[in-house]
Amino acid sequence: MDIFKETLKTFIVNIIKEEKKIDVSSLQAEKLIKNPPDDSFGDYCLAAYYMQNYGFQGKPETAAGDLYNLCGRRFAEIAGLFDKIEIKGAYVNFFVKRERFVSEVVKEVVDSGSDYGRDVPEKPLTAAIDFSSPNIAKPFGVGHLRSTVIGMSLSKIYEFCGHKVIKINYLGDFGTQFGKLITAFCRYGDINFSEFEKDPVKVLYELYVRIHKDEQTDATVEEEAKKRFKTLEDFMSLNKRGFEEYLGAIKGLGDKKIKNIFSGSPEAAEASESTVADAAYIPENIKLSEENKNLFCGTAEGQYNLWKIFRKLSIEEFKRIYKSIGIEFDSYEGEAESAEFSKDIKEILLKSGIAEISEGAAIVNVKGIKAPALIAKSDGTSLYLSRDIVTVISRMAKYNFDKMIYVVGSEQALHFSQLFGIFGILKENAEKIKAGKNFKHYASMIDGKLIHVKFGRIIGMSTRKGNLVFLEDYIEEARLKALEKLEERLKILENNLSVEIKDAAKKLSEGIEELETLTENVEQQSLIHGQKKEQIYLTSLKVGIGAVIFNDLKTRRTTDVNFNWDNVLSFEGQTGPYLQYTVSRINSLLNRLDVNETDLKNDAQSFRFSKNDADFDDIFLIAKQIYGLKTAVHSAVEQNEPSVLSTFALDLASYFNKYYQNHRLIGKNYDYVKPRIAMLVSVKTVLVSILNLLCIPVLDKM
RNA sequence: GCGUUCAUAGCUCAGAUGGAUAGAGCAACAGCCUUCUAAGCUGUGGGUCGCAGGUUCGAAUCCUGCUGGACGCACCA
Structure with missing residues (x-):
């Protein structure tokens, strides 16, 4: 409880009420109380220019004089907590009783422990936070770290304040890029399958790089990739459910999961990730090998299985990395899940007159945005935007969120303003929508609850050879630097120690008893020196991770980060x-x-x-x-x-x-x-x- | 071209939502370890807050224009 500010608040409310006959709410009063820029000016202040609506008119200086006199006359009312009042220009400054202040603060921290500083809102919100969301056709690079770390940190901060948080990892597991990856797999005859088993993500990355390079010179690559993607998407929509029934089925599902997650049982954690496990279920007898290549590349089902294998391998790798830096999610979702329903979205929006066909593609014109929002390609396959529309509506059905926060780079600002705009349209035209009850219900309650938490790009980060820095190499680099520093310090300690021992031994021989201080120092220093190898490893790792994460969280998110190895590796x-x-x-x-x-x-x-x-x-x-x-x-x-x-x-x-x-x-x-x-x-x-x-x-x- | 966004010390950034004398850290220089961990602390130098207007009692902060950078703008995500 902030007794100093509260006391000052009632003090000033009473003065205005009794002296100026004006009623001031406690909220208004709170806004009047500011903090001076320098301690020598005092601890709280009232600025005359903010007081004009409360009976203190005229020049700021004279109004301040008026205010100062009134406060001074009634100073006895706050004398228990405040030392003195001063006037300085347009300000009336209040000085707290410092001894009292310090003991109040310290007492409160000691009493409330890790709860100290919690800012409990009047009404706790349910906030779904979508962050990290890597594209699984690409390796996890440093670019992903920002979203991951900002999102995780925000989740913790919201939770700290008592909000319900659902941490969602929305995997980029779909789209033409997968057509490309499959194309690469099927085209190249020299894939090293034994290496695929050992380090799948590395091989996938090589395929990715290679096909992109070939694409520059060979136009048939893109053609084939698109065709393969269409085959994949069509296959997946074969025995599909309707979106309407799906929404009914998942309604409130998140509640159970949230409860379980909050109770922290390991079964719950497993259950929450089961969707991914299910989707990634792969028949036992199918393995990546030269002989099976035709099986994968020839049929739609084969490609589907291949896609599942790629997906599974990538997810396992991501989970390992997340674990190593202390990141966890309540739910893994994938774009593929939403792809199933993106055709429903297209049809509903077209039927309701919200979307139209232009150059063969389905578009929505959003007010205030010139660029049309594309929700389906002319070949009928889904796009990022349509999949996102499905996803939000599903999340609303599942979690009934008050806020849906997307932690995504600012280069996607247009995408999100289109997405948000579409929900504005859906709300405005709620009656016109030609769709089932569930869809209308959820789609119309989303507007205003979506937030794009954008962040700047990381500029100029590259390794000596390539341009993409893998997160693990990045952390390893920081760890080695920390280790170097640690060893340096241990060496200095060791030297000091041996000097001390020599000194003491000499003194002992001279008959001077200093055994006590000697043993104390030896004990203290051997605590540090005696760190085992594993401890040294862990210490340097934690320092490295700390340096890397803090580097992404120390500046305001929106500014681009000029990446500089020296900066990150300086501790x-x-x-x-x-x-x-x-x-x-x-x-x-x-x-x-x-x-x-x-x-x-x-x-x-x-x-x-x-x-x-x-x-x-x-x-x-x-x-x-x-x-x-x-x-x-x-x-x-x-x-x-x-x-x-x-x-x-x-x-x-x-x-x-x-x-x-x-x-x-x-x-x-x-x-x-x-x-x-x-x-x-x-x-x-x-x-x-x-x-x-x-x-x-x-x-x-x- | 249109849109979004940014510009503060040599470098990296703060600046409590328009208020009192624009602050830190790196780097440079000068100091502090026989006394609680020197990954620390102290001091010095370093600024036309991109430029020009405007709004008002008052602007790094708001509005307009200009310059410069980043990002985005139809079937990628």
Whole structure:
């Protein structure tokens, strides 16, 4: 509970009401209270120009004078929490009682633990978040990392605030590209099948690259690919259900899954992914081999099986990668599922007069967008857009979402404005739609609930040879760099240690007893030095992952990222490892101070600070930063912008490191140390919370 | 050509939704490890907020124009 702001709010509401005879709602009052840009100006302020509607007219300076006098006269009402009021230009500044402020903040963090900073909304929403969504004909490159990490982080932030989140991975498992891949498989006679078994994704990638190259010179490639894709899609629609019945069947299905997922049982997790497993079911006796090639390439069913095999191999690979960086989904969906119904969409939109035929293709004209929205090709096969329409309606039936968030690059902005526009049309023309009850119901309630969370491109990223950087190589590069740094540091520690031992031995021989400090130091340092090989591996891996992920989350999403290896591989300053390092520093300190956290909670003494202490100003800065967490979380949700939290965490870590550098705790008496332990725990709690929300691994030691 | 979007220190970016003196980190230079992890800390230098207008008490932030970049614009996703 924010007692300082609340108190100030009622204070100002009362003043306006009683002195100016104007009623102000608490929400309006909240907007009047701002934070000065600098601590020396105070902690809260009222700006005269915002007060004009509340009886403070005239020049800002004179209005501020009026306001200042009234506040001053009634200062006794807030004297319990505030020290003083000052006037400065057009502003009236309020200074909190700093000792009280710090102890309130620290107490609240220690009491609420990992819940601290939660911004609970009046009404929790069901938010479906579609992110990562790789195209499985292509390997998982670094480009996918941004969507993956932004989406995962947003999911965590929404969940942290108490919203229901459904994390959806919408696999690009369909389209002409698969026709190309199948074409490649069937055309080339020199496929290495034993390698296919060992590293399928690599072979698929080679096929992909090769067919694209051939396409440049050979026009028959595209022709064949299109034909094969049509064969595939037609085969899949053979024994299809109607969209209307399908919608009826899946209605509310998500509810069960959501509940299960939230209970966290392993069966539930499996069940939620079963759709993919089912779709990827492949007959036992069919294997990729030279002999079976004709089987795959000759018939429609063969191609269908081949497609399933490619799909399955890719998904397995993706899951492995996701797991390694701590990403998980509640549901895997595929475009192929929606393809089954995209013809229904085309027919409904045509019949209802929303779509029309132009140059043989089906298009929708969306208000305000010049480019026509293509929903079907002239050969009748489906397109990205029509499949997306099906998908959203299905999701609405399944999950009844309040928000559907697409975390997709900004280059697809046009696609999404067309998609969103079509649902606007469907809502406006709800009566005209010639379709079943289910379709009309769901399709008309989607408008306004779709959000495109776009992000900028990563520019200039390439390896020495190729142009696509595989995520795993990227992480490995970061890991090696972290390892290098770690080993360097271990070596320095080792040197210091041996010098110390020599020194002590010398002193011992001279008869000076320093055994106690020696053993303490040896113990401490061997803790670090004694890290086993696996530990060193894990540490460097976590640091590497932290660096890579933070790099994608530290700037505002919409700006393009100028990729620079040196930037990513530097672990100093505004980086993930800096945050991880700060946490491990606190850990180390807490270990040395022998902390009992339950003790801390029950002992009011833990939260009492004195402003006469030399470190108080620095503690106040830390407390003030911590106090801002809730606002930061709130605006991260508001803007769908994880970077708000990255910046926040960097600031907090910086304040803490300054404190750490300037004030020592070891060796001080316990009464002095106790409240500071609570402060340390608070900083750690907040940093760890944010690292979790940003999908960055936390380390005990570095 | 039309549309979207961006332009802040040498480089990478913040800038609380129009408010007080535009801030960090890298890089450069000068310092701090026999005392809690130097992946840290301290200090110095570095700015016509792309350019020109406009809106008002007040603009890096809003509107218009220009310049420059990125992305997108009919059967790819």
